[in-house]
Amino acid sequence: MDVTVYGPLRAATEAKTVEVTVDGDTVGAVITAFVDAYPRAESQLVDEGGDLRPSVRVMVDGDSADRDERVPPDATIELFPAMRGG
Template identity: 65%
Template sequence: MELTVYGPLRAATGTKRVRVDPDGGTVRAVVEAVVTAYPRAESHLVDCDGTLRPSVRVTVDGERASLDDDCPPDAEVALFPAMRGGTR
């Protein structure tokens, strides 16, 4: 499965488009596959207890998705980690 990563995840993966082989058909399986394939991405995606960081956004076919949502192999998946900076 190919997916698009944004922000600081690009530094962890080395590219905007990455390929992973999730062990299951859920968003959780995709996130776990990204962390396994790109260990430096873990701190951007999950907290120390293994839960998805509240500021991380995952979309499947353009719609926001939760970890337990289905994620078919041909879906367009994007990962948006927490972004820092900006002004108020």
């Protein structure tokens, strides 16, 4: 599944869009697969308990999605980590 990343996540992936192998059909499965493939991104996406950080936005086909929402196999996934600064 293709995942497009923004902001500091590009430092972990070294590309705007990457392909990850997902075992499951939920946003949570996509996040888990992404973190497994790019461990440097973990601290930007999930907290110590493994929950998605509240400031992280996940878009599925252009719509905001929660961790438990289903992801169609051909969906467009975008990850927006928390941005710092002001």
